[in-house]
Amino acid sequence: MFPTKSPSLDGMPALFYQRYWHVIGNDVVSFCLNVLNGQASVREINHTLITLIPKVDNPTRVTEYRPTSLCSVLYKLISTTLVNRMKGIMQDVISEYQSAFVPSRLITDNIIAAFESIKARYVKSLR
Incomplete structure (x- = not known):
């Protein structure tokens, strides 16, 4: 865990x-x-708080905050391990039409495809 990450639910930083x-x-x-x-459950450590961290010194609008979640360090270690284990199979499990979850795919590809599809339908309807 990166040592300067936000503290966990128990208030202890990594x-x-x-x-x-x-x-x-x-x-x-x-x-x-x-x-x-x-052989064990995460029930005892499966608690997360959502909080807002100010982006500026004196925030006055909601947009001047960023949300963050405070999980226990143990929960972060376990979830990171599971994510790293799953990286090897993500490309096989996730459809080729879903691009946001696979590192080699770009979400912008889907945005461009959707835009072109809408544009083609619109042009076709004008004829």
Whole structure:
């Protein structure tokens, strides 16, 4: 985890876990492996808070905030591991017409295709 990421639900930033890894490392690894191997549940750590972080010094409009979610570091570790495991099969599982979830595909390709389709229908209706 990047050390300066926002703190988790328990208020501890990832840097805390790095600093005290020698104390909690074995427990963290054990818990994550148990969840990933189906021997434990994420029920205890599956809580997320959504909050707004100001983009400017004195925000006055909602657009001057950005949303962020505060998950526990354990939850982030497990979900990141699952995402990394899934990257290898995403291209086979996701339809070729869905482009937003596969790194080698661009969402703009679908936008251009949709625009061209609408344009073609509009031109055809004018004839």
